[in-house]
Amino acid sequence: MSEKGERQVGNDPNTTSMQAYQAFRQARDLLVTHREDYEAARREFAWPEFTEFNWALDWFDRIAAEDHNADRFALWIVEEDGSENRWTFPKLARRSAQVANWLRGLGVRRGDRVILMLGNQVELWETILACIKLGAVIIPASTLLGAADLRDRVERGQARHVVVRDVDTATFAEVPGGYTRIAVGERVDGWESFTDSAAGDPVFTPDGPTRADDPLLLYFTSGTTAKPKLVRHTHVSYPVGHLSTMYWIGLEPGDVHLNISSPGWAKHAWSNVFAPWNAEATVFLYNYGRFDANSLMAQIDRCGVTSFCAPPTVWRMLIQADLSTLRHPPRKVVGAGEPLNPEVIDQVRQAWGVTIRDGFGQTETSVQIANTPGQEVKPGSMGRAVPGFTVVLVDPVTGERAREGEICLDLSSRPAGLMTGYAGDDERTATAFEDGYYHTGDVGAVDDDGYITYVGRTDDVFKSSDYRISPFELESVLLEHEAVAEAAVVPAPDEIRLSVPKAYVVLANGFEPDAATAESILAFARKNLAPYKRIRRLEFADLPKTISGKIRRVELRGKEHTHGDGRPDGEFREEDFPALKNRS
Known part of the structure; x- marks a missing residue:
């Protein structure tokens, strides 16, 4: 194996898988060790490099087999009625193998595109892991989508299979195509039943190596043109790239991490799949129908949540409640999606004794800029470039680096957590990557210490x-x-x-x-x-x-x-x- 952990083609599969695991763990452990030492992490961290990598097989299944994870929960879901279920790492490794073998029997092959439209339910995580093992390409979809959106995803996404909740199957009556229909929940006429996956073989054997640059995820994301963009990620760019997200949050083995985000959106993959499981932490979900701050805090207390991520909308609703009712606040709290109001940060600090830390990233990337643990947090700033990312501000007129300008990534040191491009749109991809930079389309200002403050969008897209x-x-x-x-x-x-x-x-x-x-x-x-x-x-x-x-x-x-x-x-x-x- 090379000094950077490159996985050699042609070696025995078990050997190359172990090499991939070791290279990934080395990079992961360095960030965990230096999670409160930003300068050391920036200086010492380097992305592991692979020619072959399958995160579900080379990382998740291997940590599931380790003794210290035998009884550790990978996933914990609490329902609004108080019922709950927990799944260990070994149980999810076994179940995802069954699902992968069952999907293979239905015709899902390497490179096939699969629309995954589920809520926060265990079948979502089982299917994500199964598709990664198979080498299938996941097209995440929100359960809020209507027929027109789904037609677009089937057609432009070239989807060959769909996995959806039973209650959403009726929507697909208006979505033509010869795709395999799989329903989760009650049996539906004309649809394969996910329940049958329980009969799948619990031992999964891949049909060949997974190339590191093979596509893994296709995200449909809004733009200013006639059609949403298709952001293409690989078996490295999100699974490995989200080491940066893990570092921003400060996750470490044994954490119980709650992230409020809906399935189908990139932030769900960020903080409900890759970042916590990279850290060997527990993904915790509270499935409420309508947000209630007191109920949420009660579950955080009862279940010992140690890490909490929420969009500013949720933070603004939380401070309307009595934050002091939370007896044991999480020690790691972050916000992403929009700039946070200083008043919100102050109120949470006064009540919980912790500071909400901003992070900046996109569907196209993992976290690029953040206030990471141990750093000084400057009011209004998103923080500094995280380890593995070289962030520069570029004047949109002159193309020169500037104190205020478009937030760009320097491609001379390309980060792992960056998309390969927009599927089916070479022109837009070329524009995004022109002049040796990846252009985020966001504007920021930088101070003498490298702290970047968000200014706004270069286009008309906005957040609600x-x-x-x-x-x-x-x-x-x-x-x-x-x-x-x-x-x-x-x-x-x-x-x-x-x-x-x-x-x-x-x-x-x-x-x-x-x-x-x-x-x-x-x-x-x-x-x-x-x-x-x-x-x-x-x-x-x-x-x-x-x-x-x-x-x-x-x-x-x-x-x-x-x-x-x-x-x-x-x-x-x-x-x-x-x-x-x-x-x-």
């Missing part, structure tokens, strides 16, 4: 709660309504969600800018958009445009910020129309 929203997608739906001639969607400030989608609408001839028209448009949007994309506010107005006729959303965004939390004249809101709640 922890969901990323593309104005183009929402505008396209609005334009299908007969009353809408033109529309522009921008974020409007919101106390809880940080921002909500607001539509500025130009009406077609024959329609009046009144409450009835607003209700009709909002109802139409409610019916045709996933809940997290829903238009919450609407205003009838002319749209500012450039000379070439392009809408100047920057002016509309600025207008919204001048309103602050106030309500402008002529604005209609979803809550103005109680009848909307009774419509599908």
